[in-house]
Amino acid sequence: MATVYLNGEYTSADHAKVSVFDRGFLFGDGVYEVIPVYEGRCFELEGHLGRLQRSLEGVRITNPQTNAEWSAIIQTLIDQNGGGDQSVYLQVTRGVAPRDHLFPANTTPSVFVMSNPMQLIPDAFKLQGIKCITLPDIRWQRCDIKAITLLANSLLKQQAHEQGAQEALLIKDGHLTEGAASNAYIVKNDVIYTPPKSSELLPGITRDVVLSLAKRAGIELHQQLITEAELHDADEIWISSSTREVLPVTVLDDHPVASGQPGPVWQALIALYQQLKQEQNLG
Numbered sequence: 001m002a003t004v005y006l007n008g009e010y011t012s013a014d015h016a017k018v019s020v021f022d023r024g025f026l027f028g029d030g031v032y033e034v035i036p037v038y039e040g041r042c043f044e045l046e047g048h049l050g051r052l053q054r055s056l057e058g059v060r061i062t063n064p065q066t067n068a069e070w071s072a073i074i075q076t077l078i079d080q081n082g083g084g085d086q087s088v089y090l091q092v093t094r095g096v097a098p099r100d101h102l103f104p105a106n107t108t109p110s111v112f113v114m115s116n117p118m119q120l121i122p123d124a125f126k127l128q129g130i131k132c133i134t135l136p137d138i139r140w141q142r143c144d145i146k147a148i149t150l151l152a153n154s155l156l157k158q159q160a161h162e163q164g165a166q167e168a169l170l171i172k173d174g175h176l177t178e179g180a181a182s183n184a185y186i187v188k189n190d191v192i193y194t195p196p197k198s199s200e201l202l203p204g205i206t207r208d209v210v211l212s213l214a215k216r217a218g219i220e221l222h223q224q225l226i227t228e229a230e231l232h233d234a235d236e237i238w239i240s241s242s243t244r245e246v247l248p249v250t251v252l253d254d255h256p257v258a259s260g261q262p263g264p265v266w267q268a269l270i271a272l273y274q275q276l277k278q279e280q281n282l283g
């Protein structure tokens with residue numbers, strides 16, 4: 001049984017218990033991060049801890065750990081669970097208190113961290129690309145906060161799955177926001193476009209990596225709104241997330257995206273992504 005970290009203690013996953021009065025359980029009142037681990041070390045840890053801080057500020061929970069403490073907890077857990085490629089999940093909730101919408105006074109946040117073996121990205125997703133469907137973005141208006149309240153995302157992802165797709169691309173007021181669990185991009189005439197950071201989407205850490213890799217390689221990239229028509233007319237479509245890296249979308253709403261094959265700009269970008277991991281001795 002894997003080791004997890006709960007409120008100051010490392011313990012076996014089947015012994016870790018939280019109160020039914022935890023506000024994470026009663027209200028979904030908390031935030032989280034997912035951090036990829038390659039060869040026993042975190043990828044882009046600083047970015048993830050920075051976003052955690054912003055999410056906590058967004059929901060007015062004081063960060064219960066310093067970044068040095070977070071790093072130590074996370075690394076201990078990775079080591080105790082055997083190193084290698086893992087994904088670390090951490091969450092902070094407002095803590096345990098009698099049920100009341102109002103914030104409790106003086107409650108200690110609950111901290112939970114687990115790490116699991118990284119799920120391999122199927123080769124077929126990279127060789128042939130993935131299928132996506134478009135769905136209306138039914139989520140709340142603070143999608144920039146990585147909140148544990150993921151019911152809408154879960155409903156959307158489930159609907160995509162039931163229609164044979166690996167992701168739902170979300171449409172709000174006629175434009176693309178992001179995927180149900182990923183950021184989204186299109187390529188048109190060798191230029192990459194991705195929606196700008198706003199309260200409509202999560203500021204993805206992988207998205208930051210894509211932006212810096214494109215800049216380094218001199219590939220033109222614009223952060224601007226993408227209309228539904230532009231999405232359907234794209235030469236390439238991609239999604240990105242910490243656990244799926246960057247994947248090409250080759251079928252959208254049952255129609256091939258351009259040639260229906262992963263495109264050349266994605267091929268260039270993913271090679272740079274793997275190179276970056278190697279530069280950091282992570283893969």
Ligand SMILES: Cc1ncc(COP(=O)(O)O)c(C=O)c1O
Pocket residue numbers: 034153178179180181182183201202203204205206207240241242243
């Ligand atoms: C809604 C949403 N957008 C974007 C992302 C990508 O973020 P990151 O690259 O930091 O994993 C995720 C990741 O799970 C997500 O859930």
